[in-house]
Amino acid sequence: MVIETSNLTKNYGSKVGCEKICLSVSEGQIFGFLGPNGAGKSTFVKMLTGLITPTSGTATLLGAPIGDVFTRRRIGFLPENFRYQDWLTGRELLGYHAALAHMPSETRLQRIGDVLRLVKLERAAEFKIKTYSKGMQQRIGIAAALISDPDLLFLDEPTSALDPIGRLEVREIIADLKERGKTVFLNSHLLSEVEMVCDEVAIIKDGRIVERGALNELLRSKVEVEVTARGVNGSLDKQISGIGRIVSDNGVDLLVELEDEDKIPILVSLIIQNGGKLYNLSRKKRTLEELFLGVVKGGGS
Amino acid sequence: MLTIASLTFKEALRKKILLAAVILTLLFLALYSVGIYYSSGNDSIPPGTTEGIWSTFMLLLGIYFSSSIVSLLAIFSAVGSVSSEVENGMLHAILARPIKRRDIILGKFTGYALMLSCYSALLFIAILAISHYIGEAEISGLSSAAALFILRPLILLAVTITGSTRLSTLANGIVAFMLYTVGVVGGMIEQVGAFMNSNVLGYIGITTSLLMPVDSIYRMITERIVGLTGDPMSMAFFGPFGTMSPPSNAMLIYTFIYLIAFVVIAVLSFSRRDIA
Numbered sequence: 161m162v163i164e165t166s167n168l169t170k171n172y173g174s175k176v177g178c179e180k181i182c183l184s185v186s187e188g189q190i191f192g193f194l195g196p197n198g199a200g201k202s203t204f205v206k207m208l209t210g211l212i213t214p215t216s217g218t219a220t221l222l223g224a225p226i227g228d229v230f231t232r233r234r235i236g237f238l239p240e241n242f243r244y245q246d247w248l249t250g251r252e253l254l255g256y257h258a259a260l261a262h263m264p265s266e267t268r269l270q271r272i273g274d275v276l277r278l279v280k281l282e283r284a285a286e287f288k289i290k291t292y293s294k295g296m297q298q299r300i301g302i303a304a305a306l307i308s309d310p311d312l313l314f315l316d317e318p319t320s321a322l323d324p325i326g327r328l329e330v331r332e333i334i335a336d337l338k339e340r341g342k343t344v345f346l347n348s349h350l351l352s353e354v355e356m357v358c359d360e361v362a363i364i365k366d367g368r369i370v371e372r373g374a375l376n377e378l379l380r381s382k383v384e385v386e387v388t389a390r391g392v393n394g395s396l397d398k399q400i401s402g403i404g405r406i407v408s409d410n411g412v413d414l415l416v417e418l419e420d421e422d423k424i425p426i427l428v429s430l431i432i433q434n435g436g437k438l439y440n441l442s443r444k445k446r447t448l449e450e451l452f453l454g455v456v457k458g459g460g461s
Numbered sequence: 462m463l464t465i466a467s468l469t470f471k472e473a474l475r476k477k478i479l480l481a482a483v484i485l486t487l488l489f490l491a492l493y494s495v496g497i498y499y500s501s502g503n504d505s506i507p508p509g510t511t512e513g514i515w516s517t518f519m520l521l522l523g524i525y526f527s528s529s530i531v532s533l534l535a536i537f538s539a540v541g542s543v544s545s546e547v548e549n550g551m552l553h554a555i556l557a558r559p560i561k562r563r564d565i566i567l568g569k570f571t572g573y574a575l576m577l578s579c580y581s582a583l584l585f586i587a588i589l590a591i592s593h594y595i596g597e598a599e600i601s602g603l604s605s606a607a608a609l610f611i612l613r614p615l616i617l618l619a620v621t622i623t624g625s626t627r628l629s630t631l632a633n634g635i636v637a638f639m640l641y642t643v644g645v646v647g648g649m650i651e652q653v654g655a656f657m658n659s660n661v662l663g664y665i666g667i668t669t670s671l672l673m674p675v676d677s678i679y680r681m682i683t684e685r686i687v688g689l690t691g692d693p694m695s696m697a698f699f700g701p702f703g704t705m706s707p708p709s710n711a712m713l714i715y716t717f718i719y720l721i722a723f724v725v726i727a728v729l730s731f732s733r734r735d736i737a
Contacts, residue, residue: 172737203737209557212735232559239553245468247475259464260558304554314557 161220162187162312162343163208168217170203176367177203180217183362183369190334190344192358192375194351194448196456200367201347202240205314208345209237222312233262236310240317240347242301246290250281250300253289254307261308275303278333294321302330313337316347331357355448363455371455378451383421384444387414392436399430415444465560465568466575473538473576482534482580489530490587493523497596514698516598517687521702523588524686528613528679529645531581535614536637538576539621541630542569547736548630562732570622570724577614585610589686602685609685613678616716617641619723620673626731640673648676655706663706670708674716677708 163185170177178200185191195201206212208219210227224231244253251272258268276282279299284292289300298321305313315334319327327350334344334357348354354361355375362372371378383404390412397406403426404418416427424443431438473479497519543566546552555565585607592598620640624633651666653659670677684707 206553206736211553211556212737213733229559229561232557235557237554237557239550239557241550242554243550244554245472245551247472256464256468257554257558260555260560262559301554 161185162189162222163191163219163345165208165219166217168204168207168219169215170200170207170212171215176200178207178364179367181364181369183372185343185345185360187343188338188341189360190338190346190358192354192361193345193347193364194349194354194361194452195364199364201364202316203367204364205237205316205345205347209235209314233308234311236305236308236313238301238305238313238315238318240320242298244289244297244301244304246292247288249286249288250276250292250303251285253300254303257304257307263308271307271309275306278306279303280329295323295326298322299326302333306333310342312343312345314345314347317349318346319348319350319353327353351448351452361448363452365456371451375448379446379448382446383418383423384446385416385418385424385427386440386442386444387416387427387431387438388412388440389414389431389436389438392431393434396430396434396436399434400427403427462564462568462571465565466571469542469569469572470575473573478538479576479580482530486530486580486584489527490584490591493526493588494591494595497523497591501596516592516596518699518702519596520588520592520598520600520687521683521699523592524585524610524682525679525702527584527588528610528682531577531584531610531614532617532641532675533638534580535573535577535617536621536634536641539569539573539618539625540634540637541625542573542622543625543731544628544630544633545625552736556736563728566622566626566728566731567724570618570727573618573622574615577618578611581611581614582607598687600686601688606682606685609678609682612716612720613675613682616673616675616678616720616723619720619727623723623727623730626727626734641675643669644673644675647672648680649701651676652680652701652703652705666706670712671715674712674719677712678716680704680707681713 161184163183165181165183168181168183169179181204193201193204203212207214208221208226210232214226219226221228222231222234245256248256254272254275255268258272263271273282276285279302281296281299281303284296289297292300298318302315302318305315319330322330331353334346337344338357346354346358358375360372360374361378362369364370384407396414397409400406400416403423404416407415407417409415418424418427421443424441428438428441497516500515500519541548543552552565556562589600589603593600617637621633621637624636628636647666647669649666650662651670654662654664654666666676683702683704
């Protein structure tokens with residue numbers, strides 16, 4: 161496992177930052193870490209990146225205990241509240257981070273050029289960072305995180321200041337990293353972004369993990385179908401109680417939640433057997449936003 | 462550590478901290494030169510004094526205020542060295558790099574110390590040159606005095622960086638400046654105590670010097686340059702700039718230990734701090 165935590169806990173006095181977080185992220189995964197504001201996302205990332213010390217529990221990154229300085233050569237980090245030495249030029253900042261990452265001096269220039277091209281800042285490389293727009297500053301932050309070609313990359317809200325094109329480009333960067341077998345731990349509020357790039361997600365609420373798993377499985381775990389039927393005799397509600405429940409009904413259109421996808425043909429049979437005419441039946445795809453809101457507001461999936 | 466040190470030094474240059482200090486220092490030196498020039502003629506010397514006393518007085522005045530300038534530069538340049546970078550998030554990306562926190566503190570200390578040492582040495586030489594060539598002051602013990610002159614801001618630098626690892630920038634600035642003031646005032650009280658043979662005032666001065674040994678260093682500098690040790694006339698002529706009770710060599714050793722201790726405390730304090 162690239163990231164493995166066991167009962168990782170951080171308390172700030174009597175306030176819980178994170179509580180008994182057990183999480184595993186395997187190599188080559190794009191892992192989404194979601195949660196409402198103040199849920200403990202950044203606290204968790206800060207523990208992993210060595211900014212804060214856990215109150216209890218253990219964790220390893222790339223097989224080494226968190227805090228291991230040597231392992232950090234293989235880690236990149238874009239903090240949420242990114243701020244860089246704005247009196248440096250973009251190129252100087254990357255040179256500085258390359259030096260801090262102990263990159264061999266003979267490969268630095270080439271790598272700096274590569275990441276500047278990757279984040280599309282070649283033309284602004286010689287300008288001071290204080291002249292950069294917010295989006296450009298986020299790009300140079302991503303470039304700094306990528307400078308050492310890390311095996312594990314922590315991105316805390318990497319697209320918060322970017323326009324749609326910038327977001328697309330960051331998604332492409334993440335996809336490219338995945339192709340190269342890198343692992344990305346992504347903190348983001350932008351659920352649609354997470355849905356597009358992540359293999360697995362975990363949702364944290366009040367410092368505890370309340371949902372986690374492969375994104376596809378989480379979104380498939382609940383089967384909802386939209387049904388348009390007319391002329392059904394009696395109450396369909398009672399008849400389908402054994403296979404699911406009606407979530408909404410306006411007389412013609414129904415939204416039905418079923419226990420699993422094998423119950424879809426049974427639902428069709430019930431409608432026909434009760435004299436109904438079926439005009440439409442479509443499986444509703446659950447979005448990450450629905451999953452997230454269900455978990456965060458409802459306290460479970 | 463060297464990467465952090467070079468960045469710190471570069472920051473001082475790029476942010477024009479050193480440039481502003483140099484420009485204002487040139488103004489100070491010009492003012493000082495004019496003062497020395499017009500006070501060094503025989504006609505301007507008050508009755509009962511000699512030209513040698515006045516040139517020494519002006520030399521001590523120059524050393525006193527130039528060392529104050531260097532001290533304040535040390536405090537103000539380092540007051541937010543850690544705290545402001547924690548507050549604005551600049552340190553977050555750096556701390557995730559393969560670098561020990563110890564190296565960040567030592568790097569910052571080295572960078573600022575290099576800047577302050579260069580500045581202090583040049584300022585000290587300028588003051589002595591003006592005093593000697595315009596004011597015709599007699600100067601001795603130049604190298605050891607220069608070393609002590611450089612040491613003084615380094616002590617304040619160590620204290621200020623230590624405070625910056627735990628306090629907010631504003632609180633740290635207030636604490637560092639107050640400590641500096643206590644050290645200076647306490648040192649003067651000790652000199653007055655020596656002049657009046659007051660043990661109480663002497664103990665107060667020694668205690669404050671142990672708390673913040675900046676004034677004792679000034680006394681060591683003046684002792685080496687103009688050799689005023691134990692001279693009762695020193696206080697009468699030179700007021701707070703003169704030295705009646707020079708610090709012992711033990712105080713010098715204590716000062717070095719004090720400096721190293723604060724650097725170690727800064728390292729330990731920052732190493733254990735959560736960067737939330």
